[in-house]
Amino acid sequence: MRSLINVKKANSNSNESLHSESNNVGLGGVGRSKKHESADKQVSGEAIYIDDRPSSRGELHAAVGQSEHAHATIVSMDLSEVKAAEGVIAVITVDDVPGHTDIGPVFPGDPVLALGKVEYVGQPLFAVAATSYDLARKAVKLAKVEYQVLDAVLTVKEALTKKNYVRPPFTMKRGDSDKAIANAEHQLSGSILVGGQEHMYLEGQVSTAEPTEDGGMNIYSSSQHPSEVQKLVAEVLAIPLNKVLVDMRRMGGGFGGKETQAAPWACIAALLANITKRPVKFKLSRMDDMIMTGKRHPFENNYTVGFDNNGQIKGINIEVNGNCGYSPDLSDAIVDRAMFHSDNAYFLDQASVTGNRCKLNTVSHTAYRGFGGPQGMMTIEMVMDDIARHLGKDPLAIRKINLYGKDDRNVTHYHQDVEHNNLAEIIDTLEETSDYQARRKAVTEFNFNNKVLKKGIALTPVKFGISFTVQHLNQAGALIHIYTDGTIHLNHGGTEMGQGLNTKVAQIVAHEFQVDVDTVAISSTRTDKVPNTSPTAASSGTDLNGKAAEAAAKTIKQRLIDFACEKYAINAKQVKFDNNHIIAGEQRFSFAEFIQLAYMERVSLSSTGFYKTPKIHFDRATATGRPFFYFATGAAVSEVIIDTLTGEYKTLRTDILQDVGHSINPAIDIGQIEGAFVQGMGWLTTEELVWNEQGRLLSNNPATYKIPAINDAPADFRVALVPDAPNREHTIYNSKAVGEPPFMLGISVWSALKDAIASIADYKQSPILDTPATPERVLWAVQAIKAKEVSKDR
Structure with a gap:
């Protein structure tokens, strides 16, 4: 197994060192941290919205x-x-x-x-x-x-009873899960309410x-x-x-x-x-x-699982029930993705996953970071915890034994191979760099010696598929002009919403021409410049638009090479783009000088670029195919402390290790990871949507809806990128998407809260903790565990 252990001391302040200098970074800055192109304007208030x-x-x-x-x-x-x-x-x-x-x-x-x-x-x-x-x-x-x-239909249960759907139910199935469950040494069932998010x-x-x-x-x-x-x-x-x-x-x-x-x-x-x-x-x-406006879809999910004495799953049935609101919107694809990600990082051999798209009389719910994937993952992570408590084992051991592996354990329930799988390496590395085992022992000792305060710790992985699940959306266009002073105008079909997309795409173009990033100006996304664009979503913004911009740059670059070869009677190998210059044989020109020469010789200095994601396909009739170009992976360890008398809690520490391939901009990627994690943690802990019995939203303003504040973030927050890990698929400079995958790492906080609650019963009961796990719900879970312990003693 390849070791990733050299990330041991990496954190948010030292990630620059994680990127190998052999990564072929150029003057354009690909592979190096560069601040967001609008950062100064946004901080000063000059940015125009x-x-x-x-x-x-x-x-x-x-x-x-x-x-x-x-x-x-x-x-x-x-x-x-x-x-x-x-x-x-x-x-x-x-x-x-x-x-x-x-x-x-x-x-x-x-x-x-x-x-x-x-x-x-x-x-x-x-x-x-x-x-x-x-x-x-x-x-x-x-x-x-x-x-x-x-x-009015205002609950998922009522919608299911009345078969009130915005789109028909759908099932993904492999093998005979019912038989596998029945023949397994152990069986468990459970359900979970997964809240939505504003x-x-x-x-x-x-x-x-x-x-x-x-x-x-x-x-x-x-x-x-x-x-x-x-x-x-x-x-x-x-x-x-x-x-x-x-x-x-x-x-x-x-x-x-x-x-x-x-x-x-x-x-x-x-x-x-x-x-x-x-x-x-x-x-x-x-x-x-x-x-x-719509929210993240609330879900009500349930499962039945069969497993052996080691905790390895033999068969499983999962049902995900999405609260879609009153209209289809994007719910069909969102529930599909919840189904696709019901495995998360785990091999489900004999499996049946059914998704229901429930119609309720509320606002129509819509896309949200992760697009249904997080809601799907919650069920299988609950299964891992439940199996662990049933067998009296560490949940991490159960997670590791069920991970996707090699040979006959690397195929999803929708029949896509999990290629280039590094889940085990990531978990093993994070387990060591976070001192998980020593901290697990310390947490257990703390809980033995404290009756009121309890600690919990959990390590959870993420495997997230990258691509739109609707095939035709996996395309992008770009437009580049080079002006006669050597400056570059770039337009692409993606939209900048603070995630740094424009910065990354500018770095890509600058890298192709080996010029300073500051010479590349990006204009507004406009439908009269790049037509028929896909939404900026599905973590695909840089993958798609970066490739399209690269294609446009390469077209112009080839024209300049051809011009140099013809004018100076040299071959293409003698033309180099280097440090704001173009070298043509024995001659060296500044980039601007050579562009002026090309213009005078009537060389076109404008080009469009286009990209479509290869390999992806899915046959809905058979529920089989390859809906994702590749998988982004990562893991997080979170440690929490709870007050069993009030339900209040605090996240003490979080360690994250995320695979972003060869990062185009480490600083922006780390920022995305930190923000996604905190947003995911907020979804699972503080952010509670409340409707009354007439279907009126009560959590309708910032005074009644609690997003995470700085004090809610982990007191000790460590983020590392997997080093020297180029994407094995041919993505833009072998990078990997980073927008959505880290969101699901917030699950580690929820699982750690459950771990703390489970300690009350010596880890022999798996608490029921619906989300968001507000202090009230944590207190209710504590009381339920205590009540079970009392009834056992009687």
Whole structure:
């Protein structure tokens, strides 16, 4: 087994040393840390977001009237007072939509404005354009709407009973799991409620629509998917796509919440702009944003497993039940990914995984970092803990014995080979570098000597598939111009939401030409520069757009080589790009000088680039294939302490080891890992979504919804990258995706909390701890364990 032990002393402050100097880093900076291209502007407040754009002449502001019921028929809607309100210029309903009224991103079911019926509290009924933001918001409250209230489905259990689905159920199956479970030495069953999560991006949903002189529309939208916004705006206005331009320079966070759900607000702004012939801005208040936009899907999962005396799984049945809200949105693919990742890092030989897409009368849930994968992984990680407690073993031992291995133990339940598998090496290395075994012993001793405070520790791995599971989305384009002063203009189809995508892609282009990164300028993502783009999602931003930009750069580079060969009668091997210069045989030119020469000789200095991910395919009819180009892997050890009298807890230390291949920018990758972990920890501990019995969201503002603060982060936080680990697949410079995979490392905190609670019963009971594991839920789990111990003594 290859040792990774040289990461022993690595942490967030020393990761630069993890990257081998033999990594062929060039002047462009690939493989080296470089700060985010907008960092200075963001810190100083100079960065321009959609809401910061100067108001256009005559600009109006939009607001929408919202449903008061979770499920009802609209009997009548009197908008006369709305129309007469101060500052109101226009009021529209669905009857005023000239084109498509349904803006469902994949499947129908998302009316741009209500169509005679409402299906969640907060659903837009009508829209207003007024002369100010406040006047628009005041006006919509004057509507008189009469409803006939209908029964609402507000729980997953009720949806399952009524077979109320947004899409049909689906099963992935290998072997005879029922027989394998029955024949195993031990059997266990369990269930878990996995809570959803609010995106809580710093910049809320906002779009501005500006009519053009030719009957078109320019849209400025905080969107992860400008091409989808372009398409849907064109469809609701009944105009061709070439009359709609979408411009997106940067977002103040997205996390999936702006993949599909940025489009409704752009469409409504465009409809109002089309009627008034004036620019219209639609900015949601934070509370409206939280009420009217989807969350991470809550899930209710269950399992039955059979295993041997060593804890190795012989057969397993898993059911994942996604709360999709009222419409399909992206739920079909999200539940699919939950099913794909129900194995996480473990070989499930005889397995059946079923996914149900439950329709409830709540806002339609949507993409969120991990896209269903985290919810799927939670079940199998619960299984590992439950088996360990049943057999009286360390959960890490159970995890290790069930890991994907080689030969006949490296195929997933959807029949994809787990190639280039380094899970065992990562876990063994982290086990040693984190001093897991010594700390496990110390934790056990601490718990023996303390009745009130209890500690827990857990090491959990992650194996996350990289690619869109919808095949056609795995493509990207880019556009490069080189100007006659040697500076470079770059545009690509990805969107910058703070993750550093633009910085990485600029490094790639600079590397190709061996020039300073500062000579590469990236402009807004625009649908008139790079068309038909995929969303920036699925951790694929750098993989796809970096490859497309590389292709464009290589095209221009080859033209320059051909020009040099012809002009100086040399061969291609005698042309070199080096340190802001181009060497042509015996002659050496600055990059700018040579570009000027090429221009004078009429060499094209502009090119597009295109990339599509190879190898991927999936046959849904047989539930087999290769939906992922490769797997990103990592592991985390977290240690916690809980107060058994109050349920309060603290994460004391977290150690992370993540494989990012050959990192393009270590500093940005480490930042992504740290942020993803804390966000994942927040999902599983503090971030609680609460709806009342009428389907109204109660956790609808920052005062009632708790995201992690600095004090919630581990007091001792150590992050290391696996060194000298190029991606064995042909990705951009052999790097690996880093956006989503570390999110699931937050599971280690949840598992550590369970470990602390289990110590109350000498680790012989596996506590039931639904998520988020708030202090209340931790206290309830403690009390349940104590009650079982008391009943046993009787």
